[in-house]
Amino acid sequence: xxxxxxxxxxxxxxxxxxxxxxxxxxxxxxxxxxxxxxxxxxxxxxxxxxxxxxxxxxxxxxxxxxxxxxxxxxxxxxxxxxxxxxxxxxxxxxxxxxxxxxxxxxxxxxxxxxxxxxxxxxxxxxxxxxxxxxxxxxxxxxxxxxxxxxxxxxxxxxxxxxxxxxxxxxxxxxxxxxxxxxxxxxxxxx
Ligand SMILES: Cc1cc2nc3c(=O)[nH]c(=O)nc-3n(C[C@H](O)[C@H](O)[C@H](O)COP(=O)(O)O)c2cc1C
Numbered sequence: 001x002x003x004x005x006x007x008x009x010x011x012x013x014x015x016x017x018x019x020x021x022x023x024x025x026x027x028x029x030x031x032x033x034x035x036x037x038x039x040x041x042x043x044x045x046x047x048x049x050x051x052x053x054x055x056x057x058x059x060x061x062x063x064x065x066x067x068x069x070x071x072x073x074x075x076x077x078x079x080x081x082x083x084x085x086x087x088x089x090x091x092x093x094x095x096x097x098x099x100x101x102x103x104x105x106x107x108x109x110x111x112x113x114x115x116x117x118x119x120x121x122x123x124x125x126x127x128x129x130x131x132x133x134x135x136x137x138x139x140x141x142x143x144x145x146x147x148x149x150x151x152x153x154x155x156x157x158x159x160x161x162x163x164x165x166x167x168x169x170x171x172x173x174x175x176x177x178x179x180x181x182x183x184x185x186x187x188x189x190x
Contacts, residue, residue, distance in 0.1 A: 014166075
């Protein structure tokens with residue numbers, strides 16, 4: 001698949017078929033993550049691949065609780081209709097765990113380092129694109145409390161579960177959310 005076609009054609013998938021994803025395909029996607037840039041090549045990420053239905057159920061329960069909480073605090077009505085069932089139906093969940101110690105020189109700034117989060121985001125985008133090129137759908141999911149996910153997955157306090165990437169064969173058509181004209185977002189300083 002041509003790169004620009006892949007970038008434009010990738011969509012956030014929220015409906016998956018039950019069909020599993022083979023381990024060599026998962027590893028291919030994860031290897032693409034490892035080629036992302038990171039501060040001082042610190043490779044600030046770790047990944048947990050979840051296929052176990054009981055663990056997926058626990059993650060679903062946490063996210064669904066957050067969804068209801070989010071609706072209360074924000075008043076956003078769409079959260080009432082938004083379902084996080086895909087956390088159970090996606091055959092694979094990849095938990096992306098960042099290491100704040102692997103953040104580069106910004107660790108010494110007063111506001112603390114966030115380079116490790118940028119690195120993880122770059123790794124996530126690589127996974128999205130490679131999964132898309134392999135005919136799979138993905139979703140970048142963040143509606144959870146990090147401490148609750150730490151507890152479910154036994155992740156130590158000094159590591160940060162930043163995102164859960166749902167991976168599987170997409171089911172149904174996914175509409176394309178429009179983008180603003182890029183000219184509205186660009187300033188040239190010459
Ligand atoms: C940092 C980040 C967090 C996101 N969190 C969620 C999420 O918790 N739930 C969800 O359904 N989509 C989530 N998304 C996906 C966005 O909703 C989606 O990318 C956006 O609507 C544009 O759609 P597209 O990816 O199909 O182009 C997230 C995306 C990013 C980059």
